Amino acid sequence: VNLSRVIGVPPRGIGAKSMQGLARWALDQQIPLFTAMQRIAACRSAGEPCPVALPSRAAKAVADFATMVDELIASSANTRIVDLIDQVLEATGLRRHIQSGEDRPDERWENILEFREIAQEYNAEEPADGLATLLERISLVADVDSYEESEESITLITLHQAKGLEFPVVFIVGLEEGLLPHSRSMESEEQLEEERRLCYVGITRAQHHLYLLRAFRRGFMGSTGPTVSSRFLREIPGHLLTAAKREQSVKPASKRSSFGARGPAIDAPPAPMPVRPTLEIGDLVRHSSFGEGVVTDFVASAGDHEVTIQFREDVGVKRLLLSFAPLEKIEG
Incomplete structure (x- = not known):
């Protein structure tokens, strides 16, 4: 998010000239803009003179803003996302600014409430990086807002983005253990069920044709190895699936078998070799x-x-x- 844009909404008495002077000083010091603001706040707290040539009112506003953001960041570590949103709305004065404004206040406030509602639903998941993940998901959804159904083109999207959309033909790739479901989702039943639900969302986006794809071998950290088909693929009743026939290659080819090295092409990769357990119950x-x-x-x-x-x-x-x-x- 553009910091200079955030600091001006609502207006805090920090003018364009003050921001330019602060940005130049941060550049001279080779520090981020927000770090410069934090230093101003630290100097004011210690009763020291402001290190940047700013009007007294602007320097106080910058220091107050930096202190507020630091407090919100500290609070975010142990606060539910929806509660953090409420704190931000009150601490920044954004609620009052929007509701008292003349530029479509009702519509703008409805957008805030919709965002809060999404966060309320998302609280059920609460991953460790919940806030960052929520913002990432919302940005992905925003990208799909520009999707035009009438365009004759391929749409490359994530399973999260596919919600609410339908396509005549759908390809879902990466149906392998560790990808879908993701390896991190194995850590709890709730996360695994969320991955299963997302897979179902993708499957039900297809109107006429659905292709479920997996790799028999996949590169990972500089080398390739066999994969295991996704449990979600194996959970689909066999009579609902039509297995694709693999055709023999006509032209010789080479295939990268490890990072920086090439080996002979593999037309029909062997089935994954079982992983030999090195642990026993009680270990x-x-x-x-x-x-x-x-x-x-x-x-x-x-x-x-x-x-x-x-x-x-x-x-x-x-x-x-x-x-x-x-x-x-x-x-x-």
């Missing part, structure tokens, strides 16, 4: 995010193994794919 393990835990169960899952681990009380039980989970066995 102590360490996860890079969840800490230490005890293996309580193993379930074979089409070439992979789903391991159930009891972590400490505040983390709980997690089901993870052995091939993706960053696990370390604790010996002894």
